[in-house]
Amino acid sequence: MTRIIALALAIAAGSLAHATESTVALDTATSEKITAMLTAQGYEIRKIEIEDGMYEAYALKDGNRYEIYLNAELDVVKTELDD
Template sequence: MQKIIIALVVATAFSGPALASEKCSVAMADWQPREALQAKLEGEGWKVRSIKTEDGCYEAYAINADGKKVEAYFNPQTFQSVASKVED
């Protein structure tokens, strides 16, 4: 079971940005403000360090509600998570 989890983590780490760019083809006019994403994440218990634009997505660096460092990509129109990488 541990080998499967490690394989999934490795696959996610290398596919994150590529996956994000495929999922975030949204016209700039349809983007919500990054402050709205920050408010959403903070409402879910995250401590947001920064949010930037990367490959057509919002890329957030934060500490999630479980206390783990996260690099996560979000659709800028819906704020749906499209990829993430959790550090231990």
């Protein structure tokens, strides 16, 4: 019986953590900082959102579409060419 309760609590905690992360809103100040930083690098920002604990900026540069991933300190950790 104890194992069943422990399993149920673990499942509920995992679901709650996932729901909390996915509902985090992007604040205006952070969005503006990301936009300014990437615009200075030549990108035209289309959209910024939070996913999987990282900021994702969707941008254009030199006729190509990019997905740019930033950590909580706003360091670019990965840039992908979006097909």
